[in-house]
Amino acid sequence: MLGCTQFVCAKASIFRGSGLCTPLSQGYLPLLSQLHASSLPVAGSKAASLHWTGERAVSVLLLGLLPAAYLYPGPAMDYSLAATLTLHGHWGLGQIVTDYVHGETSIKLANTGLYMLSALTFAGLCYFNYHDVGICRAVAMLWSL
Secondary structure (H helix, E strand, O other): OOOHHHHHHHHOHHHOOOHHHOOHHHOOHHHHHOOOOOOHHHHHHHHHHHHHHHHHHHHHHHHHHHHHHHHOOOHHHHHHHHHHHHHHHHHHHHHHHHHHOOOHHHHHHHHHHHHHHHHHHHHHHHHHHHHOOOHHHHHHHHHOO
């Protein structure tokens, strides 16, 4: 008994030599063996989505943290500002590196430099908060000039 595809190929001479009438076992297995299904884009997409959500959360947090720092200055607010400003700057500069730095070695060097800059920024702000007047009072002193 002929299947539907075999019946059409047997009756219509136009389909006899085409790939439509060739069974998969005759020539398409090399093509199928070159296809690779991977779950990496889905996993990367989820990670990117969570990262974007985190960036927006830090941005919204800063919108509330800056007026709160003006109204309630103190060490807890100084260290909160140091952490969120450093994280916000790190993620922003990271996007610049992602967009404009090309080449495997250049990207590694740029990311290493970015992590060093972010670590030094956070350490410097913490040092300033501990050994000097702190971020909130320093901004208040600048405004009083």
